[in-house]
Amino acid sequence: MIGRLNHVAIAVPDLDAAADQYRNALGAKVGAPQAEPDHGVTVIFIELPNTKIELLHPLGDDSPINGFLEKNPAGGIHHICYEVDDIIAARDHLKSIGARVLGTGEPKIGAHGKPVLFLHPKDFNGALVELEEV
Numbered sequence: 001m002i003g004r005l006n007h008v009a010i011a012v013p014d015l016d017a018a019a020d021q022y023r024n025a026l027g028a029k030v031g032a033p034q035a036e037p038d039h040g041v042t043v044i045f046i047e048l049p050n051t052k053i054e055l056l057h058p059l060g061d062d063s064p065i066n067g068f069l070e071k072n073p074a075g076g077i078h079h080i081c082y083e084v085d086d087i088i089a090a091r092d093h094l095k096s097i098g099a100r101v102l103g104t105g106e107p108k109i110g111a112h113g114k115p116v117l118f119l120h121p122k123d124f125n126g127a128l129v130e131l132e133e134v
C-alpha cells in the first residue's frame with residue numbers, strides 16, 4: 001500500500017538556526033518558511049535527491065508538536081511520511097485492522113497541497129506516521 005518516502009520531519013526549537021545549519025553545515029537546498037495554520041506548525045522543506053526533510057516548529061497556542069518539544073527540548077525526529085495512491089482506501093483499511101487515525105479521521109490538506117492523515121505512534125512502533133496521497 002505505501003510507496004515512496006515523502007519526507008522525514010524533525011521538530012526543532014529554533015527554525016532559523018536549523019535552516020542555517022542544513023544550508024551551511026550540510027550544504028543542503030533549504031526552502032522558505034511556510035506557515036501551515038491548519039496544522040499548527042511552520043515548516044521548512046529541505047530538498048534531497050531522494051526525499052525531503054521537513055523542519056517543524058510550533059505555530060499558534062495549541063500546536064500538536066508542543067508536547068513533543070517539551071519532552072525533547074533540543075528537537076527530534078517527529079514523523080515519517082509515506083506516499084499512498086488512495087488515502088481513503090488506506091485509511092479504511094487501517095481503521096478496519098484497529099489502527100488509530102488521528103484527528104477527525106478525515107484527511108486535511110498538507111504542506112504540498114495534497115491530502116494527509118496521521119496514524120498514532122503507539123500503533124506503529126513508536127513512530128508517528130503521516131500518509132500523503134500523491
Ligand SMILES: C[C@@H](C(=O)O)C(=O)SCCNC(=O)CCNC(=O)[C@H](O)C(C)(C)COP(=O)(O)OP(=O)(O)OC[C@H]1O[C@@H](n2cnc3c(N)ncnc32)[C@H](O)[C@@H]1OP(=O)(O)O
Pocket residue numbers: 009036039041043054056064065067068071077078079081102103109110111112116118120121122126127128130
Ligand atoms: C504540515 C504537515 C505536512 O507534512 O503536510 C505536517 O507534517 S503537520 C505535523 C504536525 N501535526 C501532527 O503531528 C498531527 C498528528 N499528531 C498528533 O495528533 C499528536 O501530535 C499526537 C501524535 C497524538 C501526540 O500528541 P501529544 O504529544 O499531545 O500526546 P501525548 O502527550 O498524549 O502523547 C501520547 C504518547 O505519544 C508519544 N508521542 C507524541 N508525539 C510523538 C511523536 N511525534 N513520535 C512518537 N511518539 C510520540 C508521547 O511521548 C506519549 O508517549 P508516552 O505516553 O509513552 O509518554
Ligand SMILES: [Co+2]
Pocket residue numbers: 007009054079081130
Ligand atoms: Co509532515
